[in-house]
Amino acid sequence: MAAEFSRPGSLYGAVDLGARKQAIEAQARREAAGPAGAAGAASAVIEATSATFNSDVVERSMSVPVIVEATVPRAEQVRQFSDTLEKLAGEAAGAWILARVDVEAEPQLAQALRMRAIPTVYLAFQGQLMPLFEGPLPEAQLRQALAQVFEQLGVELAEPAEGEAPEPPLDPDLLAAEQAMEKGDLDAAAAAYQRLLARSPQDEEAKIGLAGVGLVRRTQDLDPADVLRRAAEDPADVDTQLQAADLELVNGQIDEAFDRLVGMVRRTAGPDREKVRVHLIGLFEALPADDPSVSKARRALARALF
Template identity: 80%
Template sequence: MAADFSRPGSLYGAVDLGARKQALEAQARRETAGPAGAASAVIETTSATFNADVVERSLNVPVIVEATVPRAEQVQQFSGTMEKLAAEAGGAWLLARVDVEANPELAQALRMRAVPTVYLAFQGQLMPLFEGPLPEAQLRQALAQVFEQLGIELLAPPEGEGPAEPPIDPDLLAAEQAIEKGDLDAAAAAYERLLARNPGDEDAKIGLAGVGLVRRTQHLDEAGVLRRAAEDPADVDLQIQAADLQMLSGAVDEAFERLVGVVRRTSGADRDKARVHLLGLFDALPSDDPSVTKGRRNLANALF
C-alpha cells in the first residue's frame, strides 16, 4: 500500500494545527539568518542526491533523515524542532530532509508508512527510528537515546541564552498526553478545564477546535465526500464536511474559501450554518495566522 502523505503519522500531529504559528516563526528566523544559516540547519536532499547527501556523509558524521511533506502544516512544528536540535548539536550530527511527495520513488525505497518518518544514517547504513511527529520533549529523549548508544553527546542550549520558557499548564499537558494516546474525550475535557480558568488561552482554544475537527472527520471517506461536494455545491452539509477534510489535510485556504463561497451563494439558515462553521474553523489556528486574516476579510466581503 502506498504511504498516505495527506495526513500526519499520529493523532497528535492531526490535532496540532497551531503548529502553523511555530512554522511561521521558524521561517522568519531562517530568513533573518540568511542563506548560510538555513543551509547549516538542514540539508534538503532528493532521490538524485540522497547517496551523496546522506549515505556518504554518514561515513564521517551521523545523519538524521526526516522524510516528510514540508507543505503539510501539521508537521511543520516538528520540522522546526528538528532544525532547532540540529543547530544545538553544533555539527555532532546533521539533519537531512527529503520531501517524499516530490520524491515518491525514495519514499517507496524507504518503505514509509507515515509522515514524517525519521531515520538514522550511520557509517553508510540506514535504519528507521520512529514514525509520526513527536513533541519536543519526547523527540529530545528519543534522539538522546540514539546518540548515547553511538557515544555522541547532544549539546544543550548555552546556559543563559534566551528567556526561560514558562512551565507548561497541567491541563495543557494532560490534553497533549491524551492526544498522544488517541483519547479525544480526555483531551477535550482538559482543554475545557483550561478555558474555564483562562478563557483567553489561545493554545486551549486551538487545541479544542482541533479535537472537534478530528472528531467530525475521523469516520468520513475523504475521497467520497470531496467528490460528492464537487457534484452538489448546493448541499451545505457536504460543503462543511469537505471543508473540514481540507482543513485537516493542510489545505486551509481552500477550506476557508469553500465556506466563504457557500455564504455568498446562500441565505437564511444555510448561510448562517456555513458562517458559524467557518468561524469555528478560524479558532483552530492562531488569531494572527495569515490565512485567518484573509479568511475573515473574505467572509466580511461575502456578508456585506
C-alpha cells in the same frame, strides 16, 4: 500519493494546525538572522532522494550521525516540526546533520523506509538505519529525544545560544492531550483540553486543540475523494461543502477551506447561511487568532455578510 501523505494517520494533524503561529515566528527569526544565519542552518540540512540516499545518508553516516526526516515539506501540519529540526541541526554545528526526504516526491523511497506516519524520523549511524519515532514532537521533547540518542552514541550536543530563553515546561494537561491525540484517543484528548481551559479559560493552545479534536471527529470516517467529488457536483449542498472544508483544513489547504465557506455564505440565505457562518467561525478556532489566513477570512466573511 498526495492524499495518502497529506493527511496524518496518527490524528495529530488538527492539533498541529495550531502550530502555524510558531512556524510563522520561526520563519521570521530565520529572515531576521539574515544570509549568515540562513546559510548556517541550510548547511546542516541535506535534501535526500532515491538517487542520492546512499551517498548522502548511508555513506555520510560512517563519519557523522545523520537524522533522517521523512516528511511532506509542503504540508502545514508538520512544517513547524521541520523548522525545529533545522534549528537543532544548525545548533549542532556539524555534530550531526539532517537529511530530509520528501516522501511525496519519492514514493519508492518512502515504501523502502516502511514509514507509517508523517513525519517519521530515523537515525543513520555507521551505515545502519534505524527508526527513532513517528509524528512531530514539541521542541522540548525533541531536544530530549535527540539528547538521549546522541548520549548513547557519545556525541556532545551544543547548548542553546546564550541569552536564548529555555523552553518552558509543557503543561501536563497539554502534554496529556497531545499524547492522546497521537494514540487516536479523542475523548481523552478533549477531556485534557477541557481541564486546561477550566484552569485557564483564555489558553489559546487548549482552544485550538479542542477545536482540532472536533475537526478530527468530523473527518476521520469521511472518504475525501467522495466528499470532494460530491462537493464539486453540487455546490449548493451545504452539508457536503462543510465536510469538504473540514477535509481541506485537515490537509493544510487552509485558504481553500475558508474561501469555500465564505463563498457559501455569499450564495446562501436564512438558516443555511447561518449554519455555514457558525461552521466557518468554528474552523477559525482551530488556528491562532492572529494567523494571517484567519485575519484574511474574517475580513472576507464580514464583506460577504454586510
